[in-house]
Structure formats: structure tokens, C-alpha cells
Amino acid sequence: MLAIQTHSLTKKFGDTTANDDISMHVSKGEIYGLIGLNGAGKTTLIRMLLGMIKPDNGHIQLLGNDLTPKFSLWNEIGFLVETPFSYPNLSVRENLDIFFDLRKLKDPALIDKVIDQLKLTVYTNKKAKHLSLGNQQRLGLAKALLHQPQLLILDEPTNGLDPAGIVEIRTLLRSLTENGASVLISSHLLSEVAQIAHRIGIIHEGKLIKELFAEELETQLIKKVVIHTKDNGQAITHLKKSEFDTQIVGDRIYATDEKAITSPELITKLLSDADLPPTEIYVNKENLEMYFLRIIGK
Structure with missing residues (x-):
């Protein structure tokens, strides 16, 4: 089963074509790295995949199911799009408690597990507004991972992280895919994409102009x-x-x-x-x- 499959996705905003006839897929257990200049269409594609905006043309399947208003597998999908949102006057744990309830999860141990995964233990009771940019990003990732999703869709997930933090997230994402999860990651840190992705897609002026496996990249450099x-x-x-x-x-x-x-x-x-x-x-x-x-x- 494919985690993501799109057919001829197109989205226009007025006279601007943000995505133009994009057909792609992400396999189970795969990290797919999407790279492109600012304004190339990466975030528009991600928003369509998450049902935030509707394509003008084309078709999307997530986890083998058509993305329609009746799509029911959102608890199998975690996401982070652009700047992570948190309730500024609530602590790290209180923010996660809210998402735990919104997801209608049953096991409170999931909160402690994701706090540990994202190295947020010492900030558990700290208000979100007092977190550094990097730790706000970690909190956003914690929300995306809280419910142990099968599919992660992450837009610039390492924003604000120091080099050690980037390595930690890379290791975490690899371990998730080794256990069967799938990841679509969009990033401007091209060297990081090269180190983590199994496949790489290049999007330019709204078109997916090239796809290649990571091992192919070495032969093309x-x-x-x-x-x-x-x-x-x-x-x-x-x-x-x-x-x-x-x-x-x-x-x-x-x-x-x-x-x-x-x-x-x-x-x-x-x-x-x-x-x-x-x-x-x-x-x-x-x-x-x-x-x-x-x-x-x-």
C-alpha cells in the first residue's frame, strides 16, 4: 500500500499556477524529501495533501483511501505545516494534553513518551511562550507524533534547531520508518534532505521536474x-x-x-x-x- 499517491494535482490562485499536474507517490516505510525554492509550490502541495485547500484538478489518496470530505483516517496522520502553533500561556504538557483530548486518545503514557522522544522533559512545565525557537519546533513535532501516526507530513521540520537537534530529528524519523511509518518532508536544508531521504523530488515553478532515489544522486553529482x-x-x-x-x-x-x-x-x-x-x-x-x-x- 502506498502512503501517498497523487494524480495530476493542479492548483491555481488567480493567474498563478502554484501546482501544475503533479503526480507522485510515497511508499510505506519511505522518507520522501521534497525540495524547491521559496514559492515553488511545496507548501501548497502539502496543504492539498492535508485537505486544507482543494485542488482545482487531480486526485489524492492517503493510506490507500481517497481524500474526500468523508476521509476518516486523520488519526493515522501527523503533520507540521510552516510555523508550529502552540497555546502560549499553557505549558508543554498542557499543550499536549489538549491535542491528546482532540485526538480522542486513550493512553496517557503517550504524552510522556513523546516528551521524552523530543527531548522536552526539562521543559514539561514551561509555558510555550517562554520556549526557544528550537524547542517550540520540538513541541510542534511532539504534537505531530503524539498519536503514533502511520504517515507524517512535515514542512520544514528542523527550523530553529541547532545541529545536534537536526541530527536527533533525523535519527528519530529514520527509526519511525524502520517501524513502518512513512514520511514526506519538505525542507530548504538540502544537505539534510540528502542525508535522510530515500527518494528526492524537485519541485520548480509548480512542476515536479525530477525524482530520484538517494543512491542515484551519487551517480548524478x-x-x-x-x-x-x-x-x-x-x-x-x-x-x-x-x-x-x-x-x-x-x-x-x-x-x-x-x-x-x-x-x-x-x-x-x-x-x-x-x-x-x-x-x-x-x-x-x-x-x-x-x-x-x-x-x-x-
Whole structure:
């Protein structure tokens, strides 16, 4: 069973097309990372998935059921959309008590469990308005996780978290999917998406322009050996004679063939033997941010 499946979702606001014919799916036990520039259509898509706005065209299924006004599986879905809302004059526990009652849950131990999961124990009795931005985010995530949902839909879930907090949330989400939950995560922290997602979708100007598995990303990232010598002109002549695929860009030589990338020490030896020892040589690999900008043509 697919956790999420959409068919040709389209949403317009006046003359602006926020989402344009988006068909996608999220499998059971999968973390799907959705990336895009501000205004690309990520939040509109998430709001449609949660029934907050209605698509102009297309179809949505969540947990194998059509998303209609009669959809009855909301207690199997947790979500965080943009800025998390809390009652500012209520404590962390009191906020969770309210959501416990709204969800009509039965086991009070769920509250203590999620407080522990989100490392909020020392803030249990602290009013929400006195929490740091990061701990307000943790409280928002606690509400999304309180009822142990099968599907999590999270918009920028690591906003306000420090690096240690980001790692904690990454570990938590991975553990949830290992137990069968599914996660759709939208984030501008592209490096974090690359580390956590099983699949990545790139949305640009309302269109889903690319999807790939995380392991595919590694094969699509551009790699090159960057070289500098006292005489790049002579150096590139020697490299080409040895059948390295090279070019001069600015004051650096780029070698882009597999032999150079996997064995840059061969280049060092070749140039050193020619009395042109590299003053700089390293392998440069495109990261997700660079890949993303290349794909959208920026």
C-alpha cells in the first residue's frame, strides 16, 4: 500500500499556477524529501495533501483511501505545516494534553513518551511562550507524533534547531520508518534532505521536474579533480598526452574522467615527474545544493 499517491494535482490562485499536474507517490516505510525554492509550490502541495485547500484538478489518496470530505483516517496522520502553533500561556504538557483530548486518545503514557522522544522533559512545565525557537519546533513535532501516526507530513521540520537537534530529528524519523511509518518532508536544508531521504523530488515553478532515489544522486553529482601548477599550460599538455580529460578554467585545471577522479595520485606523480608538481590538487564533488541549482537552470 502506498502512503501517498497523487494524480495530476493542479492548483491555481488567480493567474498563478502554484501546482501544475503533479503526480507522485510515497511508499510505506519511505522518507520522501521534497525540495524547491521559496514559492515553488511545496507548501501548497502539502496543504492539498492535508485537505486544507482543494485542488482545482487531480486526485489524492492517503493510506490507500481517497481524500474526500468523508476521509476518516486523520488519526493515522501527523503533520507540521510552516510555523508550529502552540497555546502560549499553557505549558508543554498542557499543550499536549489538549491535542491528546482532540485526538480522542486513550493512553496517557503517550504524552510522556513523546516528551521524552523530543527531548522536552526539562521543559514539561514551561509555558510555550517562554520556549526557544528550537524547542517550540520540538513541541510542534511532539504534537505531530503524539498519536503514533502511520504517515507524517512535515514542512520544514528542523527550523530553529541547532545541529545536534537536526541530527536527533533525523535519527528519530529514520527509526519511525524502520517501524513502518512513512514520511514526506519538505525542507530548504538540502544537505539534510540528502542525508535522510530515500527518494528526492524537485519541485520548480509548480512542476515536479525530477525524482530520484538517494543512491542515484551519487551517480548524478558532477565530480572533478581541481589542479593548480606553476605552469598550467605545460601541465595540461602532459595530462592530455596521458589521455586525461582536462580543461583550463580560470587559473585551475579541471580533470573530469573516471581515472583522474578515482586515482588523483597518478596526476600528482605524472606532473611531479615533469617538474610541474601540483601546488594544489583535490577532488571536488557537487553537493545537493549545486545539483539542485543545475537542474533548475540557475
